[in-house]
Amino acid sequence: MQVKTCIMVRMDDADLVFKALADPTRRHLLDRLSARNGQTLGELCKDLDMARQSATQHLGILEAANLVSTAKRGREKLHFINPVPLHDVYERWVRKFEEQRLSLLHQLKTDLEGK
Amino acid sequence: MQVKTCIMVRMDDADLVFKALADPTRRHLLDRLSARNGQTLGELCKDLDMARQSATQHLGILEAANLVSTAKRGREKLHFINPVPLHDVYERWVRKFEEQRLSLLHQLKTDLEGK
DNA sequence: TCGTAATGCAGGCAAATACCTGCGCTTTAC
């Protein structure tokens, strides 16, 4: 019996989400889905000014990051937004800096008051 | 008199921040600065496993995104974290999806209760 | 003052990224 070694470097979830958010086109897609959920690929392509296949790649990256889920309805592919990874990233990652921001604001406030 | 045309495409602030956060090395740098603010370039390089010049580039990107501010003290360059852009991005961008997340949770809850 | 420490600047290179074109497959509509 032979076991294939996994060469690919594991990208953790947070990295997938951050990298997915790094592109303006993908943020635009999330915006559109936020406005109206469950759109087809064709609908999402209309306001993108690029080939359908390019948009497919972007949506694939969003799906890999678990920011978008898909379902097939006949020959159509429906796309649904999933806000949970964004929330997770915020909770585990941004919150710490937010707390620091607030403490810096507090410090600034007391500094000004204690003048 | 000749006027040079600006070719460069203007990158808005949000895009700079998102792109800056897309790299794990840069997130690690922010983490380190969050643990202890005001570190020098040399200090930040120590636990990075890459050439100093590479780290400088990463810090330059963080600085361009306004996530890090710098100050010179003699021959040293001090780095300070700035959590405001992160907060701005959260406010203008993530919050909307957060609200949707909560409404989805609410909907799920009422669906389960109304069963 | 002279060596060294801390950083800046420029160029190069491989991999990743973001596009594209071309073609095939499945489903719908007439």
Added chain:
DNA sequence: GTAAAGCGCAGGTATTTGCCTGCATTACGA
């Protein structure tokens, strides 16, 4: 059944990215 709609898959290419090496510059300290 046949044409078209909707989408998937496989390359191909130009740009960007992330890292490097080499050398220059500035500040400290004996």
